[in-house]
Amino acid sequence: MYMLVLVACMTFSGETHCQRFERDHSFVSEARCEFAAAIERGQYADKIRRRDWIEYNWDCETTLYT
Numbered sequence: 001m002y003m004l005v006l007v008a009c010m011t012f013s014g015e016t017h018c019q020r021f022e023r024d025h026s027f028v029s030e031a032r033c034e035f036a037a038a039i040e041r042g043q044y045a046d047k048i049r050r051r052d053w054i055e056y057n058w059d060c061e062t063t064l065y066t
Contacts, residue, residue: 001026001063002033006040009055026063033060 003026009018027033037058041048044056 001028002030002060003027003063004033004036004040005059005061007057007059009057010053012053027060030060 004023006021006023007018008021009016011017023036025036027036037060041056041058048056
């Protein structure tokens with residue numbers, strides 16, 4: 001199983017702080033998780049353009065749960 005995680009990293013005054021946002025849904029394959037990540041990335045497109053001080057990354061992580 002795979003879990004989609006959004007990692008948002010912000011840099012202020014030379015210090016970078018990151019926060020993880022785990023999504024509630026698990027995926028049976030990495031391909032399905034990556035597909036969901038692409039959809040969510042598209043939904044964030046406007047925020048990504050407007051907020052150059054924050055970096056958004058979507059990760060598909062293996063979970064221990066089946």
